[in-house]
Amino acid sequence: MAANDMRSVATLLMFLNISMYVVLLGLGGWAMNRAIDHGFIIGQGFDLPAHFSPIYFPIGNAATGFFVTFSLIAGVVGVASSIAGFDYIRSWNPDSRPAATSAAVIAWGLTLLSMGFAWKEIELEGRNATLRTMEAFSIILSVTQFLYTIVLYG
DSSP, X not given: XXXXXXXXXXXXXXXXXXXXXXXXXXXXXXXXXXXXXXXXXXXXXXXXXXXXXXXXXXXXXXXXXXXXXXXXXXXXXXXXXXXXXXXXHHHOOTTTHHHHHHHHHHHHHHHHHHHHHHHHHHHHOOOOHHHHHHXXXXXXXXXXXXXXXXXXXX
């Protein structure tokens, strides 16, 4: 009976996480597209700005570039973790458990890194509603991915 309960909880958390990671990827993709379209224009005849950074984002603050970049990485690894978790939950046998749990731990670590940059971005202020939504998703995902990892181990 307990195994079925854990399987149900793992399934719920997996679908919650994959949904939230997809939203995080969508918002991060929007922010990256905006940065590429409206960032520095460097070409022949243009000088580099005084405080040039390759992770410059015209929206947000100094932490935005790092936050968006690591959120995109965490999102891709989180979706991959959910796919590995789906295989484990579907079969629920010990053979696929190590792959699912290791992918979940890696996704959780990257999500924690993204959350750290989210906190720094919050501290520096000066961001728009989309970035605030990304921050919220990153912070919530760090908790739900941790719970998902614990359920897979248990």
